[in-house]
Amino acid sequence: MSKVLKLEKYKVYYKTFSGVVKAVDGVDLEIKRGEVVGVIGESGCGKSTMAQSLVLPKPPMFIVGGSAKLIETIELTEIDNRKRKEILLKHIALIPQYVMDALPAIKKIRTFLKDLANDKGIDHEKLIEMFTERLKLVNLPSKVLDMYPIELSGGMRQRVVIAISTLFNPDLLIADEPTSALDVVTQRYVLELFRDLVDQKIVGSLMFITHDIASIRQIADRIATMYAGKIVEVGSLETVLKSPLHPYTSMLIKSIPTIEQSYKISKLSGLAGTPPSLFNPPPGCRFHPRCPFAMDICRKEEPPLLEIEPGHFVACWLHTRR
Numbered sequence: 001m002s003k004v005l006k007l008e009k010y011k012v013y014y015k016t017f018s019g020v021v022k023a024v025d026g027v028d029l030e031i032k033r034g035e036v037v038g039v040i041g042e043s044g045c046g047k048s049t050m051a052q053s054l055v056l057p058k059p060p061m062f063i064v065g066g067s068a069k070l071i072e073t074i075e076l077t078e079i080d081n082r083k084r085k086e087i088l089l090k091h092i093a094l095i096p097q098y099v100m101d102a103l104p105a106i107k108k109i110r111t112f113l114k115d116l117a118n119d120k121g122i123d124h125e126k127l128i129e130m131f132t133e134r135l136k137l138v139n140l141p142s143k144v145l146d147m148y149p150i151e152l153s154g155g156m157r158q159r160v161v162i163a164i165s166t167l168f169n170p171d172l173l174i175a176d177e178p179t180s181a182l183d184v185v186t187q188r189y190v191l192e193l194f195r196d197l198v199d200q201k202i203v204g205s206l207m208f209i210t211h212d213i214a215s216i217r218q219i220a221d222r223i224a225t226m227y228a229g230k231i232v233e234v235g236s237l238e239t240v241l242k243s244p245l246h247p248y249t250s251m252l253i254k255s256i257p258t259i260e261q262s263y264k265i266s267k268l269s270g271l272a273g274t275p276p277s278l279f280n281p282p283p284g285c286r287f288h289p290r291c292p293f294a295m296d297i298c299r300k301e302e303p304p305l306l307e308i309e310p311g312h313f314v315a316c317w318l319h320t321r322r
């Protein structure tokens with residue numbers, strides 16, 4: 001299967017008055033065509049920064065190094081914003097964490113699409129036609145064309161953004177916390193819709209970013225755990241959920257209640273502590289201050305991300321011989 005995205009030692013920082021925030025600090029991750037990769041991690045681990053930087057990095061965010069190859073041909077770390085705007089929606093699209101950010105509140109959807117048609121150099125009527133088709137797919141009436149984003153409910157807004165992001169069948173769709181503001185029923189609908197978009201090849205692949213392991217369980221083929229600017233574990237959904245290797249992944253999984261647990265009122269193991277400041281992350285393994293299994297080496301040397309069993313990668317000294 002062809003690679004839609006390949007990140008190698010990918011680094012994205014923020015320059016601030018107080019110093020440099022190493023938000024994405026050497027990420028390795030591959031996404032193949034046809035798959036949904038769920039990226040999990042607590043708030044502040046760099047997930048949104050990774051997403052935004054792949055689409056359109058804006059100051060104070062800047063790409064520091066490494067490689068980010070899209071469809072094996074476009075090196076995202078080397079192209080300028082003009083080229084980025086050209087490939088936006090055609091090869092890569094982002095559904096941002098706050099969908100309101102994606103839609104200007106004071107423009108009717110039709111006017112927004114007119115501007116988009118101008119930007120993309122395509123016929124306005126043709127784009128409206130394409131959008132109307134997409135509206136059917138996301139189960140919205142064509143009257144939304146003449147509505148303002150503020151007139152739409154959260155779920156409708158989310159679906160309008162999905163319709164726009166998929167207009168040109170992008171190779172990679174990145175959805176950043178796409179369901180967190182939705183009610184449970186709408187959440188379920190949107191998750192099914194995302195899976196369909198990949199299965200019907202409307203989008204080449206999906207990077208699905210969330211805190212919520214329950215939604216990953218519903219749609220992902222593989223899981224990548226992100227901690228303090230790094231990917232610390234990657235593997236298939238079944239393997240990672242059943243036998244996580246990184247203590248952080250285990251803690252994330254244990255911190256969500258299951259139906260059985262809520263009946264038994266058994267105690268959930270909460271996630272003690274918080275991710276470190278990315279101004280000055282701890283040496284060695286960044287998780288060591290919170291890790292119940294931390295050894296001497298964990299405080300001194302950073303563990304590499306290694307394939308421990310076929311398709312299952314982990315960056316943890318517990319599983320790596322030096």
Ligand SMILES: Nc1ncnc2c1ncn2[C@@H]1O[C@H](COP(=O)(O)OP(=O)(O)OP(=O)(O)O)[C@@H](O)[C@H]1O
Binds near residue numbers: 041046049097278
């Ligand atoms: N504009 C900015 N300027 C400086 N630092 C920033 C900026 N945006 C984010 N950061 C910092 O970058 C780090 C990673 O944040 P990011 O939002 O990417 O994490 P996240 O895992 O997506 O969290 P969340 O789920 O809350 O969005 C954090 O330390 C955050 O404070």
